[in-house]
C-alpha cells in the first residue's frame with residue numbers, strides 16, 4: 001500500500017492462497033468492550049483489541065470523557081471504568097467512519113448528565129440516523145440530527161430515560177445495541193423485539209460485565225439500573241476480516257487455508273453456510289466459548305463453486321460479507337443473485353453501486369437491482385483499475401478478485417482498509433507469497449530429478465499433472481501455418497504470456513549441434529542433454545510478455561542460432577526422441593503455474609496441456625506454407641519436417657479432437673486472429689480487444 005495521498009494497492013495475480021492466518025480482533029466486539037469497560041466499575045482488561053481507526057476513535061472519545069486507559073503493546077488495554085457517569089467532553093466526539101460507534105454512543109450519551117455532540121467523516125455524515133433517533137426519543141431522549149435528512153452530526157441533551165418495548169423495523173444490531181445501551185440507564189424494562197436475529201455481541205458482553213438480559217423468541221429484555229462490573233475480555237479474531245481469506249480460499253481451486261482464533265459466533269458466520277451451499281469445503285472447529293464468544297479454527301480448501309441466491313432472512317447475517325460474496329459469485333459457475341440487501345446502499349458507500357461498478361471493470365457481467373445484483377460467474381477476470389469508494393470492505397473484496405486476473409490490478413484509495421483491518425496488505429502478501437514459493441519450486445525439483453535420472457533410466461517417472469490455475473490457450477499446427485504470428489497477437493490481445501515451444505526444441509538442437517554431437521545418435525543426445533542447464537524466463541517487452549529459453553546461461557539468438565538451416569534440418573529428429581520430450585515436458589507446464597499462457601507447438605493440446613478448454617489447430621496448403629517460408633528467407637524443408645513430426649511415436653503432430661481447426665490458406669493473419677478471439681470470447685475469456 002502506498003503512503004500519502006492518493007493511496008493504492010497493486011495486486012499481482014495469484015491462482016491459489018495457501019497457509020495459516022490469524023486476523024486482527026473483532027471490530028464490533030472491540031467497540032463494545034471499550035464502551036462497557038468505560039461504564040463499568042473497576043479496571044477491565046481487554047486483550048486482542050482491534051487498534052483500527054474506527055476502534056481508536058471510540059477509545060479516544062472515552063478518554064475525552066475522563067476514562068483512563070493503559071496500553072500494553074497495541075492490543076492489550078486496561079480500562080479504568082467510571083461506574084456509569086462519564087465526564088463532559090470539551091468538544092464534539094469524533095466517530096470517524098464508524099456507524100457502530102455513532103449509533104451506540106448515541107444510546108450511552110442520551111443518558112449522561114451533559115450536552116454532547118457526535119460528528120463523523122464525510123461518509124458517516126451521509127448515513128441515516130433516524131433509525132436510532134426514533135427509539136431514543138420514545139425513551140424520552142433529547143436527541144436531534146443536525147444534518148439534512150436525519151444525518152449527522154448528532155446533538156444530545158441530558159434527560160432521564162424510560163424503558164420501552166420496541167420492535168425493530170429493520171434487522172439491525174446497531175439499533176438494537178443503541179437501545180440496550182440506553183436501556184442500561186433507563187427506568188423500568190426495555191424490550192427489543194427482532195424478527196430476524198442480528199449479531200448478539202452486545203448481549204453476550206453485557207453478561208460478561210455482569211448484566212443479564214433475558215433472550216427468548218426474538219425478545220431481548222433488560223432491566224434498567226443494573227450495574228456493570230469490570231471484566232477480562234478476549235476479543236476473538238474478526239470473522240468479517242477473515243471472510244476475505246475464507247472467500248478467496250473457497251473460490252480459488254487448490255487453495256488451502258487455516259484461519260486460527262477467529263470468532264465463530266453463529267450470528268456472524270452466515271458466510272460459511274452460503275459457501276457450503278455453493279460447494280465449498282470448509283471445516284469448523286469451535287475451540288473455546290468459555291468467554292462468552294465462541295472462538296475456533298476454520299479449514300478451507302479451494303473448489304470451483306456454483307452460483308447461488310442470497311436473500312431474505314439470510315442477508316442480516318452476512319451484511320458485511322456481501323462484498324466478498326459478490327466476488328466469490330463472480331468466480332463461481334453460473335449466476336449468483338443477491339436480493340433484499342437494500343441496506344447495502346447506506347453503508348460506508350452505496351455498496352451495491354460500488355460492487356457493480358467494480359465487477360464490470362474486471363469484465364464481469366452483472367445486473368444492478370434495486371436491492372442487490374445478479375452476477376454471471378466466470379473463471380477469470382480481466383485486470384482492472386478500480387476505486388474503493390472510501391469503503392474498506394470494497395477495497396479488500398476487490399483485492400481478492402484481482403488475484404484471479406491475468407495481470408496486476410490496481411485498487412485506488414485504500415487507506416480506508418485501516419478502518420477495520422490494519423495489516424491486510426501484509427497478510428495478502430504472506431498468503432500469496434507462500435503460494436509462489438511452494439508451488440513454483442515443486443516443478444523445479446521435479447525437473448532436477450528428471451535430469452538426474454535421464455541417462456540410463458529404463459523407466460522414467462511419469463510427470464504428475466497437477467491442476468493448472470491459469471488459462472492456457474494452445475495453438476498447434478503444421479510448419480509455417482502461422483502459429484507463432486497468430487499466437488503472439490492473441491497473447492497481446494489478452495495480456496497473456498506467449499510461449500513458442502518450438503524454440504525449446506530448437507535451442508536444445510542448436511546446443512547439441514554446437515557441441516559436435518550427431519543428432520541421429522539418440523543415446524549420446526540424451527546423455528548430452530542431461531548436462532544442459534535449461535530454464536525458461538518470462539520477459540516483458542513493452543506491454544508484451546514472452547517466455548524466453550535460456551540454455552547454459554545464454555539466450556540463443558533467434559535468427560542465427562535457432563532458425564539456421566542446420567537447426568531447421570535437425571530439430572525434428574531431436575524432437576522425435578521420447579526421453580527428450582519427457583525431459584522438456586515439465587519446463588512447459590511449469591510456466592503455466594506462473595502466468596496465463598498462449599502456447600504454440602505440435603503437441604500442446606494433445607500432450608502438454610490436454611486439460612485446456614482453449615485448443616486451436618492451424619494448417620494451410622503445403623504450397624502456401626512453402627511460399628510463406630521462402631518469403632521469410634529461410635532454408636527449411638517444410639514437408640519433411642511435417643512428415644517427421646506426424647510420424648514419430650512420441651507425441652506426434654495431430655489435431656486434438658477437441659481443438660478448433662482453421663485452414664489459414666486463404667485467411668489473412670488478422671482474420672485468423674479475429675476468429676480465435678471470437679471463440680475465446682464465447683468461451684468466457686476476458687478479451688480486452690476493441691472488437692470483442
Ligand SMILES: Nc1ncnc2c1ncn2[C@@H]1O[C@H](COP(=O)(O)OP(=O)(O)OP(=O)(O)O)[C@@H](O)[C@H]1O
Pocket residue numbers: 477478479480481482483484485486502628629632664667668669672
Ligand atoms: N494467414 C497468413 N497469411 C499470410 N501469411 C501468413 C499467415 N500466417 C502467417 N503468415 C506468415 O507466414 C510466415 C510463417 O508464419 P509463422 O512463423 O507464424 O508460422 P509457424 O507456424 O509459427 O511456423 P513454424 O512452424 O516454423 O514455427 C510468417 O512470415 C508470417 O508472417
Ligand SMILES: Nc1ccn([C@@H]2O[C@H](COP(=O)(O)O)[C@@H](O)[C@H]2O)c(=O)n1
Pocket residue numbers: 479501502503505506571572573575600601602603604641645
Ligand atoms: N511442441 C513442439 C514444438 C516443436 N516441436 C519440434 O520442433 C520443431 C521446430 O518447431 P517450430 O514451431 O519452431 O518450427 C518442430 O518441427 C518439431 O519437430 C515439437 O516437436 N513439439
